[in-house]
Amino acid sequence: MAEISRKELILALIPSSTKPRMAGLDLSGLDMHRLDMEGANLRGTNMQTANMQETILRSTNLTGVNLTGTQMPYADLNAANLTAANLTLANLNGARLTGAQLTNATLNGANLQGAHLTGATVHGVKFDEATTWPDGKKGSQGNPTDYTE
Numbered sequence: 001m002a003e004i005s006r007k008e009l010i011l012a013l014i015p016s017s018t019k020p021r022m023a024g025l026d027l028s029g030l031d032m033h034r035l036d037m038e039g040a041n042l043r044g045t046n047m048q049t050a051n052m053q054e055t056i057l058r059s060t061n062l063t064g065v066n067l068t069g070t071q072m073p074y075a076d077l078n079a080a081n082l083t084a085a086n087l088t089l090a091n092l093n094g095a096r097l098t099g100a101q102l103t104n105a106t107l108n109g110a111n112l113q114g115a116h117l118t119g120a121t122v123h124g125v126k127f128d129e130a131t132t133w134p135d136g137k138k139g140s141q142g143n144p145t146d147y148t149e
Helices: 006-013
Strands: none
Touching: none
């Protein structure tokens, strides 16, 4: 369970002229929908099963983050660093991942239907037959590089 509440997180985000460093926190299961966390350092954070629907995560450092089962429909991850992030079973329906760094990310069973991956770096992305690509193809019917142009 999360180390901090939604209210505590909002209070941490409000006064910051620069986004706070929250690296390594346990934010699992936390309701973060529609929060603006642009530019935050969340490296190594546990966000498993969190609600991040429509959350703004532009230019956020999400390196090595556990996003297993996280709900992220329509989240804005433009230019986010998701290197080695675990997105197993994450719902990224309609998410904006333009210019995102997804090197060595795990997308097993992730739902990327309608997601925007233009300009994303997808080297070494791991996926399985349950992964749903932006066009609705499943697993090996699609290829991550097919969606980055």
